[in-house]
Each structure stands twice: as C-alpha cells, then as structure tokens.
Amino acid sequence: MIELTKENIIESIRQIESIIHKIERIDKNKLKQPQLTLTERRLAALKISLQLLNTELEGIQ
Secondary structure: OOOOOOOHHHHHHHHHHHHHHHHOOOHHHHHHHHHHHHHHHHHHHHHHHHHHHHHHHHHHH
C-alpha cells in the first residue's frame, strides 16, 4: 500500500485533476449511451476521490 504522505497526496490530486480535465473535454455527443454512462460514472468517482484527497490533505497540513 502506498504511504499517504503530503507529497503523494498532492501528486495524486494533480493527476486526478488532469484526468478529470481530459474527460470533461471529450465530445460526449460522439459517445454511444453505454460509453456515456460509463464516462459519467467514472467522472463522478474521480471527483469524489478528489474531494477525499483534499480533505485528507487538509488534515495533514
């Protein structure tokens, strides 16, 4: 298991923000319904994980 250091959390936040940005730029009109549903669920999960990491970071600082 990866140690939850301040540096690891900050890097994880940066990576997740990058992934979220890339997903949000996808032209969702080109996706079929199953792909759209999966993309929306993944985006929601990433946003939740980002909130949790930010909360954890606040506890460390």
